[in-house]
Amino acid sequence: MPVHEVILYSRKDCHLCEVVKETIERLAHRVSFTWREVDIDADENLKQQYNTEVPVVFIDGRKAFKYSMNEDEFLKKLVR
Numbered sequence: 001m002p003v004h005e006v007i008l009y010s011r012k013d014c015h016l017c018e019v020v021k022e023t024i025e026r027l028a029h030r031v032s033f034t035w036r037e038v039d040i041d042a043d044e045n046l047k048q049q050y051n052t053e054v055p056v057v058f059i060d061g062r063k064a065f066k067y068s069m070n071e072d073e074f075l076k077k078l079v080r
Helices: 013-028 044-049 071-079
Strands: 004-010 033-039 056-059 062-066
Touching: 004 013, 013 033, 013 071, 056 071, 062 071
Parallel strands: 004 033
Antiparallel strands: 004 056, 056 062
């Protein structure tokens, strides 16, 4: 079974980003997936694209969440 890739687009000093990051870290202990966090402010293109949407979560290259993330919905999207 392939391992899912999760990307969290975020920025420093973003409370919502921290909440989503903590949720992803917690879920990573329960379910198998790889993940990484990308600071949008380090890339002008990403900053323009997601400036008003962070945190944004992609699962396997598809936008799954923005602003917030529900644990149950995240797990459902992982098995799709």
